[in-house]
Amino acid sequence: MIAEIIKKIWDLYYIRSRENGPEIVRAQYEACSSHLPLIHVILLTSIWGVSLTSKDCAPAWLAFSVPVVFTVFSVMRIVHWTSTRSRFMTIGQARKAMARTRLLGGLLPVVVSCWALALFEVGDHVVRVNIAYFMAISGVCIVVFLMHLRIAAYQIAIIVYVPLIGRLLLTGDTALMTMGINLAVASAMLLTIVYVQSRHFREAVYSKAALQKASEHNQTLANLDSLTGLPNRRLFFSNLDDEIAFAQKNSRRLAVGILDLDGFKAVNDLHGHNIGDQLLMQVAERLNGVLGSHVLVSRLGGDEFALLIKSRNSNSELLLTGEKICSVLRTPFFVEDVRISISGSIGYAVYPDVARTPHELYECADYALYQNKRANRGYPGLFAKEQAHELEARSMIEQAIRAADLEKELTVHFQPIIDIRSHRVAALEALARWESPMVGTVSPAVFIPIAERSGKVGEITLILLKKALAVASEWPRDVNLSFNLSAHDVSSVERVAKLAAVVMQSRVDPRRIDFEITETAAMGNVAQTRAAVAALKTLGCGISLDDFGTGFSSLTQLHAFPLTTIKIDRSFVSELDKKPASYKIVKSLLALSRDMGVECIVEGVETAEELAVVTGLGGRYVQGYYWSPPVPASELGAFLSARKADAPAHDVSKSETIKPRALVS
Template sequence: MTDDTMMGRMRRILVSAIRLLKVPNDNPELTLAQFGAFSKQVPLLYFILGTNMLSLAWTHQGTAPAALVTYVPAFLVLVFFARSLIWLKSRKVSRTAEQAYRQLRATNILSFPIAVVCTLWALSVLPYGDAYQRAHVAFFMAITVIGCIFSLMHLRSAAMMVTVTVTIPFFVAMCLTGEPTFIATGINVILVTIPMIMILLDQYRDFRTLNESRHVLLQQQKALQDQNKAMQALSDENLRLANLDTLTQLANRRSFFQMLERAFARARQSGERLAVGVIDLDGFKPVNDMYGHAAGDKVLAEIGLRLGGITESRLTVYRLGGDEFALLLEGDASEGRVTALGQTICDLIANRINIGSGLVQVTASVGFAIYPDVGGSGQEIYERADYALYTAKRRHRAGSVIFNAVQADELTRQKIVEDAMIAADLERELYLVYQPISHADDLSCTGYEALARWQSPRIGSVSPAEFIPVAEHNGRITMMTRILLERALAVAANWPKDVYLSFNLSPHDLSSPDNCLKIVAIVLKSGFNPARINFEVTETAIMHDFEQASASIQLLRELGAGIALDDFGTGFSSLNHVHKLPLTKIKIDGSFVRNIHQRKTSYKIVKSVLALSADMELDAIAEGVETLEELQVLRALGVSSVQGYYVSKPITAEETFAQTPAEMPLVRIS
């Protein structure tokens, strides 16, 4: 082996030895663990040193000098006591890894002089006394070594330093006595110390490994906790999104019905009132049709912002879908407060909205129902609020309606009608009457409008105003349309060839290509000339789905049939529809005709409509003519055709066969 190799090995041994005598600072968690365990054992170490020293001093009283066995032990015991108090207090103070390292390092440094002082003191006492007293010194040295090793096992460097500092001088001193017993004792201590040091190193290694494993486990637990927190946060976010309308940032339909049942349960238990409101926008679909869905989304987002900004106490707002919103008002849900809230909502929504490319305006109709005035469950209150909304849209558009006794009677009647319709044989119970459409100048008949009637064996005669909305609601309207169209075509086949059939279509008849194709098939199968058919569609039917309705109307025009826009002037975008649709006629709503000779506003409206129809080469038919004065004003304005009770009430099919255009009018006109 070369000298360089030997030097290298010795250098490594020296470095390893120095490392054993230094406090490690490469693992903050280990440092804190060392400090925690060591702080509990240091007071015990000082207790061992102090009691052993006092015992040895006591046995040497009168033999060794007083300064050596009285003053020095007393001073050292006081130091040990003070250090013990310091360590006991430090156990209650939270420390960082750096602070713990500094205190361990200070203790490691201090352990050497303490070991030296204790060793020198014991060796100074050794020459005094008899064999028993000297044996006590040997015992003191041995038990001190063992106590130090075990007490300092969590601070390996200090344990090694104290062991070496005490053991080697003790062994030398024992050998120098020349006494075989003391020499054997020195050798015995050395031999016992070596395995104890090995045990110390193993214990320290196990302590370090255990701490590292604990640290890894804690990291894994923390990672698992973080993962659980992340999963919980994700779950909470998913739940929030599941109950949130992302466009308006309002709670959605799912959230509304959940909160409705909870609010109802609270109201029933506490005796408080609860109001449910349903809001529907008027004129929203034309915005979508004219400006596109992006503009419609801006409108909905702005409406959501306005509704969400209402500062009423215990009021929550929801978006149910489309252009429909809902609200819950708990606590003080008096009729006065609900009415005021409805007006606030209508006023807020009616303000114009900037969509970027211009300003648009929509209005809102609102229906309310108040518990405990009505409803035995949350769902029932909602249904009654929805019916109040239906009433508002029919009679108080852009206003609010609170569900009341009149509507309760209407709803009860509606359910009776619906039950009767479900059980009805519609092919047998439905029939048609026909109202003449006449020239305004001589009242000669140019056509008949087929009007549906229902005679129920269970509830008697049912008005179209009652059964048609029910049929539209339960999906039977398209079946009724096909039944009645076949009958109307069969009747019209017997009319003179210059008399046309006017037939009403519902929104559902135009809502799908399949429904429209079935209507076309019925016309073609009948053999009736499509040019003699005039299909009447309402603006409501068109607004239901403008694109599909427009496609269906175009198909009927290609068939050869005419298209009349019924109830013109009562909708929100009539002019827009007139320009976009292939119409052939406009029917002026009877509300504008009634008392036109006395109402200047109606006169101006009808005059404007006639000018528009003339400009677009469309025929104009005035509905609801009931007096001679109304007819005379319409004639003066240039109306081409009229329809109403003044000319004729609806008549049966047989009566249409008995009349000819030459025999019209059906009533005398003076």
């Protein structure tokens, strides 16, 4: 029967404690772990004070039994609460602890009050005053300490003060009765303060919890990509730092893969950014579906993703995983009933095989991706140790570019474009040359891509254009200037405006300027490139499409550009007289240019046989070492005078009769 009553009382307190949220329970527990030892010290001091005051007028068993028992109990509770400060308690454990505290807050005051009132009955006036004083002061301290645990504070205040006040009022002693009245008023005010402060405590706890949740949410947003929900660049590099530290400590391998989507820009240009965003979300879903928990997938930005592979990272397994990813990405996507086909290229780097720091590992993977997109687009590739020298050289060149006095170090050479019908120089193509005091002479094929990646290419273009126009202003008016632009140069209205400003400030008629853009650059951002080309053509400049036939564009897209010239890439011209496939390609491209109503320049003509084939196919403009290598600006005047005064270095008046050996049936 007693056990059932105790269980019902416990259930009542425990169920009551479950009404509070976990934030309140946690805050109450933390407060109790620091306050309850002090409360027990106060109770011990008060009880022993009452006991010692009453020892002369009360039996020894009554005066000392409760203090002794309570001392043992309090010491146990002090040890318990002191030891739990350093231990983590679950919410369930904290709820039980709070339920026990409330229960003890109801039982202990009953015992102590009964004992104190028993001493009150046998004591004289001084003893009674001391008992009332000790109980009142102790009650105030305990209630204040427990105001965050409102029920316990109410229980103690009611159990201690109601009997004490009632007994003081019944004594008939004026001083004690006055003390009782004052104590009644003070206790009422104390309970009011407990109610207000308890409410403020709860509000503060909930505000702190809400603020913490908002902070965690903001932290999550700061570390996750808002579009795909994947970890972003910041979280990727944070995880990379941690994983490399772990791998270093445990002598483990770690692989980083950089994934770039092939053809994504064309999707954005053709279907719009909304379709592009949905495509990126589907890509993220496929990557998470094909990769396990041992691979952390992040979105670095744009159409670039990162893979952090913490296990199964032998070279063969990495390539196998990469093949699986690339195969999944080659499967067509369907976005709003639009069928989209793209692919993905991956560059891998492995710690500690090729790099030992997060930055080096990322750079190696990025370089592997860069090389792979050039040589093996749509497939995975590993950074090889022999590429480390190339990467180091590229890093040195990039540093040299950033530190260079470009106005002083950049020069322009010119290669003639010949009209083979009249043997005259129709135009001169400006070619960049860089002589660096740090790294020596650097080919434009090397430093221009590095400048594009480092963001310096825009500055280089403007410097070279100014120098080329200054030289071209001294040429005969029938000689045009051909100047190359990168994808970066036509990527925004602001950059095109700077080009136009340089042209307008020069002494060269814009109609004598042909800007060359590669087919790949033209397809990078079709809409912006069209706008840039249109703006330059409005000035009167010609627009040439360089490396024609080597890109990935369709004829329909190219026809939409206001082109004036196309240039057949040298890869189709090399040994043209010996390769039937090259012969057919050049023949088709020359016919295509005539159908499009644009001029055609054949690049890379280096032999009389190649020239003969081009002439036989009806080509008119050629460029290549057969006529002249690039000439420094300082030697250009003499070259132009020689070309005007002399007969052509190679007589092609009869070249149309020469039959290419490999094409003779």
